[in-house]
C-alpha cells in the first residue's frame with residue numbers, strides 16, 4: 001500500500017507543471033502581494049486557489065462567504081468560479097490591503113460579484129441569514145477559528161461546504177511543545193470539527209492543511 005508521499009519542492013514543481021496554469025492576473029496579484037511584509041505567508045498558494053475554484057464549481061455554489069480577504073487572491077480565484085448571478089461576501093478588517101484586491105476584481109470583471117465587508121468578521125457573520133450560504137472559506141485570525149466555524153455551520157445550507165485553511169498550522173499542531181495561542185486555537189478547532197455531528201469532514205495534507213466539512217442534509 002502506498003503511504004503518504006512527502007511533497008518536496010520537486011513534487012510541488014511537478015504538480016504545477018501538470019496543473020492548469022495560473023493566469024496572468026492571478027500571477028500579477030500574487031507577485032505584487034509577495035512584496036508586502038508577510039505577503040507570501042498570508043495568501044493561499046496557487047494549488048490551493050485552484051482547489052478553492054474547483055470546489056466552488058463542484059458544489060454549484062452561488063453564495064460564497066470568505067473570512068480573511070487580505071489582497072484578494074483567494075477571493076479572485078473563487079469569484080471567477082461563480083456563475084454571473086453569484087455572490088461572494090468577503091470579510092476583512094483592513095481597507096489598505098483589500099483595496100489592492102478590489103483593483104484586481106475590477107480588472108477581472110468580477111467586482112460586481114464581490115461584496116466586501118470591512119470590520120470584525122464575527123460582527124459581519126451576525127448580519128447574515130442562517131442557511132443562506134453554499135460555501136464558506138475560513139482564513140482569518142486563528143484565535144477566532146472555533147467561533148467562525150460554529151457560526152458558519154449555522155449559515156450554511158444543508159449539504160453546504162466549509163473549507164478551513166491552515167489546519168495543520170506549519171506542522172505545529174502535531175508538536176506538543178507548541179503551546180502558543182494560535183496553535184492551541186487551531187488544535188481546538190480541529191477537535192471541534194471531529195466531534196461535530198452536524199458535519200462530515202476530512203483533513204487534506206495540502207498546502208498548510210485544509211479541512212473540508214460538509215453540513216449534513
Ligand SMILES: C[S@@+](CC[C@H](N)C(=O)[O-])C[C@H]1O[C@@H](n2cnc3c(N)ncnc32)[C@H](O)[C@@H]1O
Pocket residue numbers: 041042043044067068069070071072073074075091092093094097119120121122139140141
Ligand atoms: C491569511 S490572511 C487571508 C489571505 C487570503 N485568504 C488570501 O488567500 O489571499 C488573513 C486576513 O484576515 C484578516 N483578519 C484578521 N483578523 C480579522 C477579523 N477579526 N475579522 C476579519 N478579518 C480579519 C487580516 O486582516 C488578513 O488580511
